[in-house]
Each structure stands twice: as structure tokens, then as C-alpha cells.
Amino acid sequence: MLGESFYLCPTENESILxxxxxxxxxxxVxxxxxxxxxxxxxxxxxxICEIKKDLYLCNPNTGSAGVGD
Structure with missing residues (x-):
């Protein structure tokens, strides 16, 4: 089988090409x-990474960003 080429079998109205x-x-496609x-x-x-970053920066105790509080 190695080195063999395969192609779709042509219908009655089409060529191998x-x-x-x-x-x-x-x-x-x-x-x-x-x-x-x-x-x-x-x-x-x-x-998803952006959402995770936003969730990570949010302080659940204050409801605001945890950076600089």
C-alpha cells in the first residue's frame, strides 16, 4: 500500500481527472x-483568559477591583 495513490472513482459522466x-x-474545504x-x-x-483576569482582579469583599484598594 505504501506509495500508492488513491482517487475518487468517477461517475458515469465524469473523467478520472x-x-x-x-x-x-x-x-x-x-x-x-x-x-x-x-x-x-x-x-x-x-x-476566557480575559474573563479569568477580570474575575481574578475583582475583590469579592468589596465588589471592586482588588488592585490599589
């Missing part, structure tokens, strides 16, 4: 979705 292009397009998901995860991580 068209089937290969369809596979490339599918892989590209999948990779694009992975990239978008990673960007979303980084965004959410940054927002």
Missing part, C-alpha cells in the same frame, strides 16, 4: 474548516 479535482476541492475552527478556538481561549 474531474474526480481527482473533486477530491482536491474536498480536501481544501476540509482544511479551510480546520483552520477556521482553530481560529475560533484561539479567539475563545483569549476571551
Amino acid at each position: 474531474v474526480a481527482q479535482e473533486s477530491l482536491r476541492a474536498l480536501v481544501y 476540509t482544511l479551510e474548516e480546520v483552520y477556521k475552527s482553530k481560529k475560533l478556538l484561539h479567539f475563545l481561549r483569549d476571551k
Whole structure:
């Protein structure tokens, strides 16, 4: 199996080349979705860190920021 190439089997109305292009397009879209998901995860991580910082700086006894009180 090592070194073999695989491609989508063409339908009755398309050539092998068209089937290969369809596979490339599918892989590209999948990779694009992975990239978008990673960007979303980084965004959410940054927002969660901001929230944690805000919670950490809040003094529960006074209801205000704990820095400089």
C-alpha cells in the first residue's frame, strides 16, 4: 500500500481527472474548516483568559477591583 495513490472513482459522466479535482476541492474545504475552527478556538481561549483576569482582579469583599484598594 505504501506509495500508492488513491482517487475518487468517477461517475458515469465524469473523467478520472474531474474526480481527482473533486477530491482536491474536498480536501481544501476540509482544511479551510480546520483552520477556521482553530481560529475560533484561539479567539475563545483569549476571551476566557480575559474573563479569568477580570474575575481574578475583582475583590469579592468589596465588589471592586482588588488592585490599589
